[in-house]
Amino acid sequence: MYIESLEKLINSFRKLPGVGYKTAQRYAYSILNSSKENAKEFADNIINAKENIKFCAECGNFSETEICDNCLKKNKDIICVVKEPKDVVAMEKVKSFDGVFHVLHGTISPLENRGPNDIRIKELLQRVQKYNTKEVIMATNPDVEGDATAMYISRLLEPLNVKVTRLAQGVSMGSELEFADEITLTRALESRIKI
Amino acid sequence: MYIESLEKLINSFRKLPGVGYKTAQRYAYSILNSSKENAKEFADNIINAKENIKFCAECGNFSETEICDNCLKKNKDIICVVKEPKDVVAMEKVKSFDGVFHVLHGTISPLENRGPNDIRIKELLQRVQKYNTKEVIMATNPDVEGDATAMYISRLLEPLNVKVTRLAQGVSMGSELEFADEITLTRALESRIKI
Numbered sequence: 001m002y003i004e005s006l007e008k009l010i011n012s013f014r015k016l017p018g019v020g021y022k023t024a025q026r027y028a029y030s031i032l033n034s035s036k037e038n039a040k041e042f043a044d045n046i047i048n049a050k051e052n053i054k055f056c057a058e059c060g061n062f063s064e065t066e067i068c069d070n071c072l073k074k075n076k077d078i079i080c081v082v083k084e085p086k087d088v089v090a091m092e093k094v095k096s097f098d099g100v101f102h103v104l105h106g107t108i109s110p111l112e113n114r115g116p117n118d119i120r121i122k123e124l125l126q127r128v129q130k131y132n133t134k135e136v137i138m139a140t141n142p143d144v145e146g147d148a149t150a151m152y153i154s155r156l157l158e159p160l161n162v163k164v165t166r167l168a169q170g171v172s173m174g175s176e177l178e179f180a181d182e183i184t185l186t187r188a189l190e191s192r193i194k195i
Numbered sequence: 196m197y198i199e200s201l202e203k204l205i206n207s208f209r210k211l212p213g214v215g216y217k218t219a220q221r222y223a224y225s226i227l228n229s230s231k232e233n234a235k236e237f238a239d240n241i242i243n244a245k246e247n248i249k250f251c252a253e254c255g256n257f258s259e260t261e262i263c264d265n266c267l268k269k270n271k272d273i274i275c276v277v278k279e280p281k282d283v284v285a286m287e288k289v290k291s292f293d294g295v296f297h298v299l300h301g302t303i304s305p306l307e308n309r310g311p312n313d314i315r316i317k318e319l320l321q322r323v324q325k326y327n328t329k330e331v332i333m334a335t336n337p338d339v340e341g342d343a344t345a346m347y348i349s350r351l352l353e354p355l356n357v358k359v360t361r362l363a364q365g366v367s368m369g370s371e372l373e374f375a376d377e378i379t380l381t382r383a384l385e386s387r388i389k390i
Contacts, residue, residue: 012240
């Protein structure tokens with residue numbers, strides 16, 4: 001059977017990350033089996049999200065307003081720098097952090113041809129000066145690119161008289177030493193604390 | 196961060212089968228990162244699929260027309276009975292089959308309170324009489340409900356002077372005997388063929 005509108009819907013689902021033909025087909029069938037209202041709502045939610053959500057002019061996170069709630073209300077003494085909007089969601093789980101975020105929208109990556117001017121570093125420097133920020137926490141991913149980007153930015157921040165910190169690296173809670181990699185163990189050992 | 200249109204989009208994705216919060220979030224972000232045209236197309240495809248696709252009045256499969264292409268063109272001497280539209284897709288892979296399908300839209304299931312009148316059995320009997328069909332192949336799933344439904348329907352077809360067959364049950368191609376279950380092996384042994 002070849003049904004044009006079904007194939008088109010399956011193809012749309014296939015564009016989602018990690019979705020192959022079988023899964024896309026399952027999703028498409030579930031739409032056909034759901035109510036007309038549900039399908040309409042789904043379509044509306046896609047359009048609305050795409051139309052209403054922009055990037056906050058300050059922190060670069062998703063926002064429905066010019067400046068997001070976080071940037072309007074929170075303390076700007078501490079700025080936590082992350083790679084992507086989803087990292088903000090992760091960091092927000094830490095209840096004790098009460099500062100604002102800064103989303104870089106990428107890390108410096110010569111391999112992918114992305115230099116310092118392609119990510120939001122200039123905006124970070126401006127914010128630090130504008131709000132006389134006391135501390136910048138580099139919370140980029142603990143990988144080569146994340147480390148290099150954090151290092152690069154910390155050099156630029158040096159003349160601005162701001163404390164620059166980096167998330168501690170070590171063994172994760174609940175993990176097993178047996179399966180920890182060498183670099184993680186090395187860093188955990190180097191940063192060991194007195195108990 | 197709480198962004199209403201983002202949460203609504205995530206909730207829509209969560210209604211898809213097997214999608215949890217994390218996956219829905221990933222899908223939503225991919226929509227936000229895609230072009231406006233792509234998002235619009237996705238939304239349109241949902242609406243169009245839901246509006247254009249009905250069930251074929253003959254076979255019960257998805258169709259954009261009153262009677263589907265299969266039912267218009269194919270030989271009605273053999274009808275292959277399946278549980279759901281996706282089973283039609285599976286059976287169509289068998290190039291040697293050239294008959295039409297009949298989608299029951301479920302199997303008889305006392306547990307789920309679904310009796311013979313809740314699935315398309317009456318329509319099957321009508322088709323067999325109308326087209327003077329020679330053979331009905333029961334291709335419901337090889338499980339308790341599928342077997343019971345096939346058995347039930349074959350009794351109803353008896354007086355209509357039509358040959359009723361069932362897909363053979365045995366070990367799957369490429370599988371390992373070691374992991375085959377007892378019932379499968381029993382049936383494979385019972386239906387053994389001379390080589």
